[in-house]
Amino acid sequence: MEKRIGEFELIDRLSNRLNKLSSKKIIGIGDDCAVIPYSRTEYKLLTVDVQVENRHFLKTMAPADIGKRAVVVAVSDIAAMGGKPEYILVSLVLLSNTKSDYMDKIYDGISTACKIYGTDVIGGNISTGRQMIIDIFVIGRVLKKNLITRSGAKTGDKILVTGTLGDANLGRQILKGAKHDFNNVGSDYLISRFVNPTARVKVVEVMANTGYLTSMIDLSDGLSSDIGHICVSSHVGCLIYEDKLPVSPQAMNFIKIKKLSKTEIALNGGEDYELLFSVKPNYIDRLKALVKSKTNTVLTEIGEITEKSTGMKLIKKSGQKQKLIAKGWDHLKK
Amino acid sequence: MEKRIGEFELIDRLSNRLNKLSSKKIIGIGDDCAVIPYSRTEYKLLTVDVQVENRHFLKTMAPADIGKRAVVVAVSDIAAMGGKPEYILVSLVLLSNTKSDYMDKIYDGISTACKIYGTDVIGGNISTGRQMIIDIFVIGRVLKKNLITRSGAKTGDKILVTGTLGDANLGRQILKGAKHDFNNVGSDYLISRFVNPTARVKVVEVMANTGYLTSMIDLSDGLSSDIGHICVSSHVGCLIYEDKLPVSPQAMNFIKIKKLSKTEIALNGGEDYELLFSVKPNYIDRLKALVKSKTNTVLTEIGEITEKSTGMKLIKKSGQKQKLIAKGWDHLKK
Numbered sequence: 001m002e003k004r005i006g007e008f009e010l011i012d013r014l015s016n017r018l019n020k021l022s023s024k025k026i027i028g029i030g031d032d033c034a035v036i037p038y039s040r041t042e043y044k045l046l047t048v049d050v051q052v053e054n055r056h057f058l059k060t061m062a063p064a065d066i067g068k069r070a071v072v073v074a075v076s077d078i079a080a081m082g083g084k085p086e087y088i089l090v091s092l093v094l095l096s097n098t099k100s101d102y103m104d105k106i107y108d109g110i111s112t113a114c115k116i117y118g119t120d121v122i123g124g125n126i127s128t129g130r131q132m133i134i135d136i137f138v139i140g141r142v143l144k145k146n147l148i149t150r151s152g153a154k155t156g157d158k159i160l161v162t163g164t165l166g167d168a169n170l171g172r173q174i175l176k177g178a179k180h181d182f183n184n185v186g187s188d189y190l191i192s193r194f195v196n197p198t199a200r201v202k203v204v205e206v207m208a209n210t211g212y213l214t215s216m217i218d219l220s221d222g223l224s225s226d227i228g229h230i231c232v233s234s235h236v237g238c239l240i241y242e243d244k245l246p247v248s249p250q251a252m253n254f255i256k257i258k259k260l261s262k263t264e265i266a267l268n269g270g271e272d273y274e275l276l277f278s279v280k281p282n283y284i285d286r287l288k289a290l291v292k293s294k295t296n297t298v299l300t301e302i303g304e305i306t307e308k309s310t311g312m313k314l315i316k317k318s319g320q321k322q323k324l325i326a327k328g329w330d331h332l333k334k
Numbered sequence: 335m336e337k338r339i340g341e342f343e344l345i346d347r348l349s350n351r352l353n354k355l356s357s358k359k360i361i362g363i364g365d366d367c368a369v370i371p372y373s374r375t376e377y378k379l380l381t382v383d384v385q386v387e388n389r390h391f392l393k394t395m396a397p398a399d400i401g402k403r404a405v406v407v408a409v410s411d412i413a414a415m416g417g418k419p420e421y422i423l424v425s426l427v428l429l430s431n432t433k434s435d436y437m438d439k440i441y442d443g444i445s446t447a448c449k450i451y452g453t454d455v456i457g458g459n460i461s462t463g464r465q466m467i468i469d470i471f472v473i474g475r476v477l478k479k480n481l482i483t484r485s486g487a488k489t490g491d492k493i494l495v496t497g498t499l500g501d502a503n504l505g506r507q508i509l510k511g512a513k514h515d516f517n518n519v520g521s522d523y524l525i526s527r528f529v530n531p532t533a534r535v536k537v538v539e540v541m542a543n544t545g546y547l548t549s550m551i552d553l554s555d556g557l558s559s560d561i562g563h564i565c566v567s568s569h570v571g572c573l574i575y576e577d578k579l580p581v582s583p584q585a586m587n588f589i590k591i592k593k594l595s596k597t598e599i600a601l602n603g604g605e606d607y608e609l610l611f612s613v614k615p616n617y618i619d620r621l622k623a624l625v626k627s628k629t630n631t632v633l634t635e636i637g638e639i640t641e642k643s644t645g646m647k648l649i650k651k652s653g654q655k656q657k658l659i660a661k662g663w664d665h666l667k668k
Contacts, residue, residue, distance in 0.1 A: 034456035036421060036473075038372075046456065048471055050425040052463045087370060091384040091425070091469045122368035122380065129386045131464045135425045137382055137471045139370075 031150050031233070032077040032217060033140070043147060045083045045140035049074035053132040058175055063102050065195050066134065067109025073220070074136035075117050076199040076273045080218035081149065082208035083142030084201060088114060089123035091135040096128040106134070117201055146208040148277070153215040153234035157278040159303040160287075162200055164248040165223060166262075167193035169269025174254070186250035197273040204275070206294045212287050216277035222270035225326040227303075228312060230278065237310035240267075240303035240324055243317045267314070268327040278305050365484050365567070366411040366551060367474070377481060379417045379474040383408040387466040392509055397436050399529050400468065401443025407554070408470035409451050410533040410607045414552035415483065416542035417476030418535060422448060423457035425469040430462040440468070451535055480542040482611070487549040487568035491612040493637040494621075496534055498582040499557060500596075501527035503603025508588070520584035531607040538609070540628045546621050550611035556604035559660040561637075562646060564612065571644035574601075574637035574658055577651045601648070602661040612639050 033045040051070045053059050061069075075085045090110060094103060114121055119138070171194030174187050200218070207213055215234055217226050223240070231238055245266035247255070255262050279287055281304075288299045303315075312324040367379040385404045387393050395403075409419045424444060428437060448455055453472070505528030508521050534552070541547055549568055551560050557574070565572055579600035581589070589596050613621055615638075622633045637649075646658040 034421070034423065036456065046421065046423060046471075046473065048423045048425050048457060048459045048469075050427060050459050050461050050469065052427060052461050055461060055463065087368070087380065089368065089380060089382045089471060091382050093384060093386060093467060122370065123382055125382045125384050125469075127384050127386050127389060129389065129465050129467065133384075133427060133463065133467060135382075135384065135459075135469045137380075137423065139380070139473075 032080040033083070035081070035142075035147065038141065041144055043142050043144055045078050045081055045142055046138070047074060047077040047140075048135065048137045049077065050133060050135040058172075059132065060175065061195055063105035064109035064112065067106035068113040069109075069195065069197060070134040070136050071110055071113035071117070071119075072197050072199045073273065074138045075113070075119070075201065076197075076218045076220070078138055078140035079199050079201045079204040080216050080275060081140075081142060082146040082204055082213075082216070083140040084205070085117050085119040085138050085140045087139040088119050088121045089125070089137040090121055091125045091133075091137075093127050093129040093131070093133040095130070095132060098128070098132075117199060143209070145211075148208060148213050148216040150215055150217050150230050150233035153230050153236050153278040153305045155236060155305055155307050156281050157214050157305040158281050158284050158301050159227070159238060159240065159276070159278055159305060160284070160299045160301050161219070161223070161246065161274050161276050162203055162291075162297055162299060163272070163274045164246045164251065165219070165267075165272060165274065166265035166269035167248050167251050168197060168271040168273070169194075169222075169265060170251055170254050171195065172271065186253045189248070189250040190254060194271060197271070199273060200275045200297075202295050203291055203297050206291055207277075207287065210283070210287060210290070212279050212283035214278045214280060216275055219272045219274045219276050220270055222268045222327070223276065224267040224324055225270070226276050227324070228326045230276070231308075231312055234278075234305070235308050237306040237308050237312055238303055238324070239306055239310070239313050239315055239321075241315045244300060244302045246298070246300040246302070263314075267324070366414040367417070369415070369476075369481065372475065375478055377476050377478055379412050379415055379476055380471070381408055381411040381474075382469065382471045383411065384467060384469040392506075393466070394509065395529055397439035398443035398446065401440035402447040403443075403529065403531060404468040404470050405444055405447035405451070405453075406531050406533045407607065408472045409447070409453070409474075409535065410531075410552040410554070412472055412474035413533050413535045413538040414550050414609060415474075415476060416480040416538055416547075416550070417474040418539070419451050419453040419472050419474045421473040422453050422455045423459070423471040424455055425459045425467075425471075427461050427463040427465070427467040429464070429466060432462075432466075451533065477543070479545075482542060482547050482550040484549055484551050484564050484567035487564055487570050487612040487639045489570060489639055489641050490615055491548050491639040492615055492618050492635050493561065493572060493574065493610070493612055493639060494618070494633045494635050495553070495557070495580065495608050495610050496537055496625075496631055496633060497606070497608045498580045498585065499553070499601075499606060499608065500599035500603035501582050501585050502531060502605040502607070503528075503556075503599060504585055504588050505529065506605065520587045523582070523584040524588060528605060531605070533607060534609045534631075536629050537625055537631050540625055541611075541621065544617070544621060544624070546613050546617035548612045548614060550609055553606045553608045553610050554604055556602045556661070557610065558601040558658055559604070560610050561658070562660045564610070565642075565646055568612075568639070569642050571640040571642050571646055572637055572658070573640055573644070573647050573649055573655075575649045578634060578636045580632070580634040580636070597648075601658070
């Protein structure tokens with residue numbers, strides 16, 4: 001029977017259908033980027049990220065923020081494989097009554113992001129439709145020796161994240177309506193984490209050539225989903241420690257006021273665009289110190305890679321083990 | 335004052351805004367593809383083409399045709415610069431009630447096109463929205479010596495096209511409603527020219543390394559618009575001979591029945607994805623014979639490149655000169 005299906009299912013279907021076709025690629029659908037040959041020492045990375053109004057971004061956001069965020073989200077995929085963005089192409093679908101001034105501001109936002117990440121927009125395409133859409137295509141480069149995929153995690157590796165988890169999800173919630181009853185300094189921070197995320201290109205620049213990392217993904221769907229992608233690709237299991245999940249003071253404040261579950265937010269809130277990665281166990285302290293000193297970014301160890309037979313488990317504060325279920329943001333079902 | 339603006343204006347605006355940013359590219363926004371360095375002998379070509387339901391394709395088309403056509407349209411840009419497609423990335427926005435079977439058929443169409451043009455889909459991205467959209471990114475390659483841009487036309491060059499003009503536009507008209515009162519063999523042909531166009535990759539393979547061509551573009555917006563892009567980029571003018579415009583017997587049949595203007599249809603009907611190009615004057619016969627023998631494709635000489643001061647002129651059957659006005663398909667205004 002025909003049925004409606006969620007995005008992860010669609011992506012699986014798509015991978016199965018299209019991987020059969022593909023011969024030239026090195027790594028294709030199913031990782032953050034496709035990887036193609038370039039030179040003796042380098043690969044090119046290719047990724048595309050489509051952003052749909054009211055699904056990925058909110059129309060209430062400033063147009064410059066909409067443009068900037070679309071670039072950041074796509075560049076984040078390049079960072080997640082150890083690379084740097086080089087070139088960008090933009091497809092834009094605008095409402096037919098869009099004012100030229102509004103469009104200019106979208107491009108200003110795109111330009112701002114390009115400057116931050118050292119990329120160039122080299123192509124574009126524009127049309128009108130019933131809903132605003134920005135689709136960003138990024139070409140990046142990575143030294144072959146620095147390429148980090150989702151599939152290299154090994155039993156015993158430690159699992160780490162950059163920054164804090166769940167901020168963007170709360171920021172989105174606030175933007176979508178809760179703002180009026182949560183009017184303090186923290187809400188601005190959470191909103192900015194949703195509206196104005198950072199692609200962790202600088203952190204990756206420091207980490208990628210250490211050789212310590214064994215796998216990586218960016219946190220777009222949420223930890224519980226994204227760790228699943230690493231586990232499936234690497235044929236491993238994992239333990240995640242509930243009490244180690246890093247949550248910002250601003251998020252904790254909102255979580256308490258709203259009587260939310262900190263663990264739920266940290267595990268399932270997507271769109272933080274932090275990095276989730278596995279590291280060879282003996283190099284954690286060295287890596288943390290290096291990243292802290294070079295980029296002032298905190299890395300948190302939140303779990304470890306296990307045999308596949310372990311499955312994916314959350315270790316509760318009580319010590320109890322519980323199955324970790326992917327509840328991250330499935331764009332098609334939401 | 336803010337105002338609504340057409341697509342060509344938007345693209346100009348976009349070019350101006352973004353070209354200021356761009357330093358690394360060789361040729362950027364404003365040609366069919368962006369061109370980036372690759373090896374000693376080759377460039378990479380990059381292009382993106384967004385296809386919006388009811389604007390670029392009709393929802394009444396079979397899903398496999400929708401998928402195939404989206405690839406063809408994007409690959410055509412690669413051909414128009416002398417290149418061959420290598421890799422494809424697909425962004426798909428579907429309605430939330432789309433059945434998996436329908437999606438599979440879209441991908442089957444994409445796969446069919448990939449096989450025809452020898453490309454691979456190496457990445458994809460999917461979401462839902464209020465309107466179906468397919469955005470295709472293509473990466474191609476071209477030998478440096480074979481690169482053909484819009485900007486190389488010289489005074490005295492002849493202007494040629496592949497195939498016939500206006501078929502796709504009539505096919506679209508028939509599909510959109512006139513079918514019931516035009517029920518003969520010709521209508522199927524015209525519809526197929528809209529629904530199932532060909533990217534002229536094989537013809538380009540034969541022509542690109544001859545060194546005879548000085549500029550090229552694919553006919554997406556219509557001859558009157560697309561020759562304008564060449565003239566502007568090459569800083570030249572042109573004469574187009576009304577009586578030389580190649581129109582298919584099927585199109586002539588429809589034009590007569592519907593009392594349309596053959597010249598209007600040939601000049602302004604877009605989406606044929608034929609090639610429009612300028613050729614050094616002494617090589618026309620050799621090129622025609624070569625292309626005919628290798629690909630069985632007819633080339634028609636329709637005009638010549640002039641000094642810029644001539645402007646763009648249509649030479650009527652009567653011998654009278656008339657200003658050639660770009661009335662091709664402006665996607666935003668339609």
